[in-house]
Amino acid sequence: MELQMNGTALKAFMAEHFPQVADDFRVLAVRPGEITLEMAVGESHLRPGGTISGPAMFALADVAVYLALLAVIGPKALAVTTNSSMDFLRKPAAGRPLRAEARILKLGRVLAVGDVLIFSEGCAEPVARASLTYSIPPERK
Amino acid sequence: MELQMNGTALKAFMAEHFPQVADDFRVLAVRPGEITLEMAVGESHLRPGGTISGPAMFALADVAVYLALLAVIGPKALAVTTNSSMDFLRKPAAGRPLRAEARILKLGRVLAVGDVLIFSEGCAEPVARASLTYSIPPERK
Amino acid sequence: MELQMNGTALKAFMAEHFPQVADDFRVLAVRPGEITLEMAVGESHLRPGGTISGPAMFALADVAVYLALLAVIGPKALAVTTNSSMDFLRKPAAGRPLRAEARILKLGRVLAVGDVLIFSEGCAEPVARASLTYSIPPERK
Amino acid sequence: MELQMNGTALKAFMAEHFPQVADDFRVLAVRPGEITLEMAVGESHLRPGGTISGPAMFALADVAVYLALLAVIGPKALAVTTNSSMDFLRKPAAGRPLRAEARILKLGRVLAVGDVLIFSEGCAEPVARASLTYSIPPERK
Numbered sequence: 001m002e003l004q005m006n007g008t009a010l011k012a013f014m015a016e017h018f019p020q021v022a023d024d025f026r027v028l029a030v031r032p033g034e035i036t037l038e039m040a041v042g043e044s045h046l047r048p049g050g051t052i053s054g055p056a057m058f059a060l061a062d063v064a065v066y067l068a069l070l071a072v073i074g075p076k077a078l079a080v081t082t083n084s085s086m087d088f089l090r091k092p093a094a095g096r097p098l099r100a101e102a103r104i105l106k107l108g109r110v111l112a113v114g115d116v117l118i119f120s121e122g123c124a125e126p127v128a129r130a131s132l133t134y135s136i137p138p139e140r141k
Numbered sequence: 142m143e144l145q146m147n148g149t150a151l152k153a154f155m156a157e158h159f160p161q162v163a164d165d166f167r168v169l170a171v172r173p174g175e176i177t178l179e180m181a182v183g184e185s186h187l188r189p190g191g192t193i194s195g196p197a198m199f200a201l202a203d204v205a206v207y208l209a210l211l212a213v214i215g216p217k218a219l220a221v222t223t224n225s226s227m228d229f230l231r232k233p234a235a236g237r238p239l240r241a242e243a244r245i246l247k248l249g250r251v252l253a254v255g256d257v258l259i260f261s262e263g264c265a266e267p268v269a270r271a272s273l274t275y276s277i278p279p280e281r282k
Numbered sequence: 283m284e285l286q287m288n289g290t291a292l293k294a295f296m297a298e299h300f301p302q303v304a305d306d307f308r309v310l311a312v313r314p315g316e317i318t319l320e321m322a323v324g325e326s327h328l329r330p331g332g333t334i335s336g337p338a339m340f341a342l343a344d345v346a347v348y349l350a351l352l353a354v355i356g357p358k359a360l361a362v363t364t365n366s367s368m369d370f371l372r373k374p375a376a377g378r379p380l381r382a383e384a385r386i387l388k389l390g391r392v393l394a395v396g397d398v399l400i401f402s403e404g405c406a407e408p409v410a411r412a413s414l415t416y417s418i419p420p421e422r423k
Numbered sequence: 424m425e426l427q428m429n430g431t432a433l434k435a436f437m438a439e440h441f442p443q444v445a446d447d448f449r450v451l452a453v454r455p456g457e458i459t460l461e462m463a464v465g466e467s468h469l470r471p472g473g474t475i476s477g478p479a480m481f482a483l484a485d486v487a488v489y490l491a492l493l494a495v496i497g498p499k500a501l502a503v504t505t506n507s508s509m510d511f512l513r514k515p516a517a518g519r520p521l522r523a524e525a526r527i528l529k530l531g532r533v534l535a536v537g538d539v540l541i542f543s544e545g546c547a548e549p550v551a552r553a554s555l556t557y558s559i560p561p562e563r564k
Contacts, residue, residue: 058195
């Protein structure tokens with residue numbers, strides 16, 4: 001796997017294709033097959049008991065593996081998630097950003113699989129784990 | 142399983158505990174261990190290619206099984222999702238509401254498990270499938 | 283979906299391709315996109331506390347959805363499982379056969395997805411739930 | 424997490440509680456929250472096309488996380504798997520042993536979660552990934 005897009009290119013891709021949510025995310029590091037992504041946590045992500053909503057953490061996991069994938073296959077907005085599994089392990093701190101550490105486990109011709117750990121700032125143990133599968137659209141010729 | 146909360150009670154619960162998203166959802170039917178829930182699809186749920194985002198469909202699946210569970214255990218806002226798996230099967234129609242049909246498969250003392258099919262209005266086949274596990278908080282005495 | 287293989291054809295396929303385990307399984311009913319499959323439970327499937335092992339129940343889930351798929355796509359031994367998720371809901375009775383009720387939720391060109399409930403004889407509620415994805419090999423031309 | 428059982432203790436536990444399969448497994452390394460486990464691959468694990476069956480890989484994943492858990496909580500045969508998700512990434516080599524590298528991500532009072540990568544001897548990339556949840560039985564008093 002070689003890097004086709006760096007952090008700046010990923011940021012520009014997000015701003016163009018996912019303008020509603022692009023500002024929530026910040027690429028902290030990207031290497032071939034690996035990414036570290038931060039998500040700012042706003043009011044809309046919170047839930048009863050001061051915790052962060054499941055869908056907000058799902059969104060972070062999904063975007064993290066998606067960007068780790070795009071970084072090595074190039075900008076293909078139409079790659080789609082076909083499967084996910086996620087474990088919610090601990091309650092994240094409500095006022096702190098979340099950090100995702102994702103890696104690509106398989107990069108096939110039509111399917112890619114990655115997994116991700118999510119951390120809450122200030123806590124050494126992960127707050128969630130997820131694995132995701134993406135279907136890669138065939139090249140248009 | 143007996144019904145502790147009907148559609149009106151579930152709606153009031155959502156409005157109180159999840160004010161950011163309560164208006165997106167409408168309980169179409171609720172029976173012991175089963176619920177049919179509709180989600181309006183807005184601009185913020187859309188993605189490149191005119192499809193509905195994975196996190197939006199995850200949110201619907203999560204809320205549907207959660208409400209099916211609360212309907213039989215009563216209003217416990219602190220029940221939390223511990224695990225989910227989800228398959229994204231087909232591209233939903235962008236401008237149409239989604240409908241979730243959820244059922245409770247196990248209602249234990251500390252864990253409950255349910256699954257759900259999601260349909261896009263006008264399409265007979267499901268656009269997504271999910272299963273979710275919830276941890277039920279112990280009764281305060 | 284139309285039926286390409288009936289119960290007799292599925293049994294012959296199992297005997298040819300999976301001789302080690304074919305005798306454990308019995309097709310009780312097959313319709314387009316649906317199958318009911320019984321698994322005899324032997325000593326090798328048991329675990330401490332008199333329960334049935336997770337791998338034995340996984341095998342039943344996997345075979346059930348696989349046969350439901352083959353029944354509509356024809357005998358393709360090289361279809362492979364790419365993803366599974368499974369919830370173990372209740373302790374099955376040790377000395378009783380298990381029954382799987384599987385259905386195909388998506389039959390695409392390269393991927394098929396199905397889910398399955400597993401029942402223990404004499405108990406109305408499911409003992410396990412699983413969903414599985416299969417990669418369908420391209421036609422040789 | 425502290426180590427309550429070393430490799431020798433885990434081997435003795437397997438021989439006592441899982442005599443049917445204990446000889447298939449060999450603990451290569453165990454540390455608090457981590458284990459490396461090898462599984463010999465026999466005729467009964469093979470499938471059409473010379474690959475290793477899904478249930479055999481599931482069994483390895485399940486045993487690996489289970490032993491990683493027992494190593495830190497002590498010998499509790501009645502801990503049971505409640506959920507699993509697994510991705511089958513590549514075809515393992517038929518005649519080679521499999522190696523599982525498992526880690527505990529959460530060790531709670533009633534639930535533990537771990538994940539695992541499975542490698543086929545001679546291949547640097549994983550052939551499968553799994554995550555598993557176990558319910559820990561309460562202490563008898």
